[in-house]
Amino acid sequence: MIEVGILGASGYAGSELVRLLVQREDVQLNFLGANRQAGSAVSDLYPNIYQRLIQDYEVVDLQDPKTFNGLDLLFSCLPHGQSQAAVAQAYQAGVRVIDFSADYRLKSPKTYEGWYNTKHAYPKLLAEAVYGLIELHRQAIEKAAIIANPGCFPTAMLLGLAPLTQAGLLDGVPSIIADCKSGLSGAGRNLQGHLLFTEVNENVNPYAAGVHRHTPEVEEQLHRLQGSVQTQVNFIPHLVPTQRGILASLYVQAQEPITEDELREMYQTFYKGASFIRILKEGIYPQMKAVTGSNYVDIQVQVNERTGLIYIFVVIDNLIKGAAGQAVQNMNVMFNLPEETGLTAIGLLP
Ligand SMILES: NC(=O)C1=CN([C@@H]2O[C@H](COP(=O)(O)OP(=O)(O)OC[C@H]3O[C@@H](n4cnc5c(N)ncnc54)[C@H](OP(=O)(O)O)[C@@H]3O)[C@@H](O)[C@H]2O)C=CC1
Numbered sequence: 001m002i003e004v005g006i007l008g009a010s011g012y013a014g015s016e017l018v019r020l021l022v023q024r025e026d027v028q029l030n031f032l033g034a035n036r037q038a039g040s041a042v043s044d045l046y047p048n049i050y051q052r053l054i055q056d057y058e059v060v061d062l063q064d065p066k067t068f069n070g071l072d073l074l075f076s077c078l079p080h081g082q083s084q085a086a087v088a089q090a091y092q093a094g095v096r097v098i099d100f101s102a103d104y105r106l107k108s109p110k111t112y113e114g115w116y117n118t119k120h121a122y123p124k125l126l127a128e129a130v131y132g133l134i135e136l137h138r139q140a141i142e143k144a145a146i147i148a149n150p151g152c153f154p155t156a157m158l159l160g161l162a163p164l165t166q167a168g169l170l171d172g173v174p175s176i177i178a179d180c181k182s183g184l185s186g187a188g189r190n191l192q193g194h195l196l197f198t199e200v201n202e203n204v205n206p207y208a209a210g211v212h213r214h215t216p217e218v219e220e221q222l223h224r225l226q227g228s229v230q231t232q233v234n235f236i237p238h239l240v241p242t243q244r245g246i247l248a249s250l251y252v253q254a255q256e257p258i259t260e261d262e263l264r265e266m267y268q269t270f271y272k273g274a275s276f277i278r279i280l281k282e283g284i285y286p287q288m289k290a291v292t293g294s295n296y297v298d299i300q301v302q303v304n305e306r307t308g309l310i311y312i313f314v315v316i317d318n319l320i321k322g323a324a325g326q327a328v329q330n331m332n333v334m335f336n337l338p339e340e341t342g343l344t345a346i347g348l349l350p
């Protein structure tokens, strides 16, 4: 039995994690932490899991050593900034932790402070954290004490760009365009900004173009693959009126000729054995809906021989592969379980 505790269980990402874990016989939920929702019943807030959970959300005191008694793993689904101390306390108590926030994703405290306008109080711990993208860092994840679960947009962008980068096809490319769309649950339950139905329904708009905080996260990972600081990412997120889902459309100027068949084969080879990556057949474009409710990642590649541009399209469910599903995948690998355990549901379509 894996005994886990969840902080931020009442949020969208945390509740998706609860939904995935209550269906597991080999996982025990020791506590479900919350802030404003503390004291309310889980099933009042999330009636979809009504019959499974009768416990209430609670305020979790991480200063109390009893909190960590018997705990094998802490999930922190807190907002960035709030997670820093929680992760450090779990680490100091010898409990492994998976952090959903961005607090431990960047290796440089200076970069973190620059993009998040928050000082990092535990800069030494950044070296301990493993970036939890299993398709790239499996071996380190197996042994990790701290997992920095990747951001939802970076998950889609990096899975789309990794094969190309690994093959050296991004070398010498000064910049790429990452045109991304996200559903509304990406903003969390505690509504950031003006996500009123009347404003977002039947509407699409870009935001934070070129200045979104996921930019350094993607660049840092790409540069690790490139072996040096090279390609810059123009990341332009858009809000679309879906509940869930991310579509990343990535545009890269090819430096040398490559055919679409060669490119597709390169992706198939790179992701051979990757349980959740589906490289689609020629002519089929990925759709958000096809992965909604699942941990799958659908990818298509295309070469425009006229313009020399490579197109890569990636879809994920932001709350599953972009958050809770990826975290469960990491947990499975950390505890020597088959990676797919509890994650094999397929998407909901229509
Ligand atoms: N939504 C998404 O698609 C994704 C989210 N993430 C990351 O996951 C984390 C959670 O995001 P999300 O679920 O969307 O956000 P929500 O706003 O929906 O949830 C935030 C959670 O944190 C709790 N919380 C906030 N402040 C405190 C505090 N001071 N003490 C204790 N609990 C607190 C809230 O409790 P309460 O509601 O009771 O106040 C709630 O449970 C973030 O770091 C986010 O960046 C990562 C990938 C994708």
Ligand SMILES: CC(=O)N[C@@H](CCC(=O)OP(=O)(O)O)C(=O)O
Binding pocket: 100, 101, 102, 150, 151, 152, 153, 182, 183, 184, 185, 186, 187, 188, 214, 237, 239
């Ligand atoms: C639609 C929307 O608002 N999305 C959020 C994504 C937030 C998120 O989930 O952040 P992490 O993945 O870094 O944890 C945003 O753009 O800020």
